[in-house]
Amino acid sequence: MLNPLSRAQLETITLWYLVQHSLSSFHKISQHYAELTHALQPDQAPVWQALGIHANHVQRLKEFSLPEAQQKFQRCLQQIQQDSDFVLLHGDPHYPQQLHPYIDKPPIIFGRGRPDTLLQAQIAIVGSRKPSPHGRQVAYDFAFYLSEQGFYINSGLAHGIDEAAHRAALQHQGTIAVMATGLDQTYPAQHQSLRQQIIKHGGAVISEFLPDTLPLQHHFPRRNRIVSGLSLGVIVAEAALKSGSLITAKLAAEQGKTVFAIPGHIYSEHHQGCHQLIREGAILIDHPQQVIEELALATQWQALENTPKLEVAAAESQQIPPHLLSLYNQLDWVGQSLDQLGTQVQQEVSALTSQLMELELLGFCTQQAGLYLRCRILK
Numbered sequence: 001m002l003n004p005l006s007r008a009q010l011e012t013i014t015l016w017y018l019v020q021h022s023l024s025s026f027h028k029i030s031q032h033y034a035e036l037t038h039a040l041q042p043d044q045a046p047v048w049q050a051l052g053i054h055a056n057h058v059q060r061l062k063e064f065s066l067p068e069a070q071q072k073f074q075r076c077l078q079q080i081q082q083d084s085d086f087v088l089l090h091g092d093p094h095y096p097q098q099l100h101p102y103i104d105k106p107p108i109i110f111g112r113g114r115p116d117t118l119l120q121a122q123i124a125i126v127g128s129r130k131p132s133p134h135g136r137q138v139a140y141d142f143a144f145y146l147s148e149q150g151f152y153i154n155s156g157l158a159h160g161i162d163e164a165a166h167r168a169a170l171q172h173q174g175t176i177a178v179m180a181t182g183l184d185q186t187y188p189a190q191h192q193s194l195r196q197q198i199i200k201h202g203g204a205v206i207s208e209f210l211p212d213t214l215p216l217q218h219h220f221p222r223r224n225r226i227v228s229g230l231s232l233g234v235i236v237a238e239a240a241l242k243s244g245s246l247i248t249a250k251l252a253a254e255q256g257k258t259v260f261a262i263p264g265h266i267y268s269e270h271h272q273g274c275h276q277l278i279r280e281g282a283i284l285i286d287h288p289q290q291v292i293e294e295l296a297l298a299t300q301w302q303a304l305e306n307t308p309k310l311e312v313a314a315a316e317s318q319q320i321p322p323h324l325l326s327l328y329n330q331l332d333w334v335g336q337s338l339d340q341l342g343t344q345v346q347q348e349v350s351a352l353t354s355q356l357m358e359l360e361l362l363g364f365c366t367q368q369a370g371l372y373l374r375c376r377i378l379k
Contacts, residue, residue, distance in 0.1 A: 002084045005077070009087050011036040012108050013080065017073060017210060018064060019057045026107055028053060040064075079211035083183040086115045093325075094118060097332040099229045102255060106208035106226060110183050113204035117176055120152045121333045121374070123291065124231040124252070126224075126245040127161030127238045132270045135238030136164045138262055142235060143168035143175075145288040152176055154230055156223055157191055157205070161237045161245070166194060170201050176230065179207035180215050180223040187215040221247050228252035232295055232333055235260045236282070239273030246273050249282065258294060260285045320364060327355050328364060328374070335371030 005013070015036055019025035028051045033039040042065050048058045063069050080087070087110055088095045094115035099105040111118075125143050128135060143153045143165040153169035154176035155162040169175035175198055179187070183205065186192045195205055208226065209219065224247050228234050234252040236259070239245045249259045261282040264271030278284050283294055320328050330336075330344045342352050356372055359365035366375040 002081045002087065005081075005087065008089060008091075009108075010077075011040065012089055013077070013087075013210075014040055014073070016108055017076060018060045019053070020060075021209060021213070022054065022057065023104055023107075025053050025057050027103075030107070076211055079182075079184050080110065083112070083211065084110045085113060086111045088115060088118075093329040096230055097330060098122075098231075098334070099226070102225075102229055104225060105229065109206050109208060110210075111204050111206040112183060113199040114174075114202055115204065117152055117174055117202065117204045118206070118230065119329060120173075121150070122152045122154045122176065122231045124154050124227050124234040124248070125161065125165035125237055126155055126227065126234060126248045127236055128240060128243050128245065128270060128273075129158050129160040129162075131160045131164075131238045132268070134264070135161065135270055139164040139237035140168040142237065142262070142288045142291075144171060146291065147172035147175070149288075149292060152203075154178060154227055156180070156220075156227055157187070157195065159188060159190075163191065163194065165237070166198060170197055170203075174198070174201055174203035176203055177205045178223050178227050178230070179205060179209070180219040181207065182209045182211040182213040183207050184211040185213075185215070220244060221251075224248040225251045225255075228255055228257055231257060233258040233260060233291060235262065235285070235291065236274055236277055237262050238264065238270050239277075240269055241272045241276060243273045246277065249277055253281075258283065260291055260294070262286065320362070321358070324355055324359055324362075324364075327352070328359060331359075331365060331372060331374045333374055335368060335373040337371055341372060 015026060015029060029039050029048065030036065032051055042062055045058050045062050048061060087108065089108055095109065096118045123146055125139055127139060139161045147153055147169040150173060152173050152175065153165050155165045157166065157177040157179060166175045166177060177195065177198055181187050186195050198205055228248050228251045234249055234257055236245050236249050252259050259277060259282040261274040261277040261284060263274055263278065263284055285291060327345055330341060338349065338352065342349060345352065356365060360367065364374065365372055
């Protein structure tokens, strides 16, 4: 159950509700107004029209103060309170830093489970909803190995490859499911039990969609951009030429993420999509260790190979001091400059440098080529 909504959360939800998940309308309005409170007043309809906001959204603003519209919105808020454990806005500490560079990042994320899992190093595993037995096993094996090595696996909770990847990841670190519906629904419905296991085992189930949002066809590509955006790399385990997972791979490439594809038999229809990706530049892999080597992360699993188990256990038991947690949450797995971090945390360079040095000494941060990035998973 969610805590009472803050003013910022309530205003963001209201605007998101009025524009019916339209990213373009949301950004136009939020950029025009210094405060959303003013934007949500019925007398602002002419301004919305001048901004080029869709007529349906303008009409919803005009009618929003009517009793029937207010009752419907209150039901929506009640559903959010009931179905969400957390609601994240751009400025929140647990909003995934890896999504910040993208223009089409979700302005709000609704979630069940642990929000801190979204900050961890993730790899997406996607593919066919009707895979071959071989493809399902390969997805499970890759997810199991990568999760064992410290990665969080994310996917879309769909049948087939998604399901196999989620189930394997549950054996170790945990897993993140990105929904194409509101959190009041589970799609497919048969995965309600899997969804509950993900939450129970320290993972998260998230969505940008409000309650009562149905699993419409155009929602899945929107969902896929979040799957790829959260990830350091995307593995297409098995896919036919018309598989929706190829959309995820395309989005990942546009986001600058590394795309991996697992090959199969040359006459197998199940693998033609993967073979196409390889021809277009995706990295061919036949072992999950190749993913780790290709990403060349300055993360704990590279150091752990030569670290005694007792030392590892002691290191993992360390907790980040409270005064460093905000800065740690701003770090990602790719790297940011001192100027970028200073802008985000709004600190003097001297104080920021001192805190980064503390994180480095504790083993939670490292510096590479002038960029600061994480180097350990926060337990």
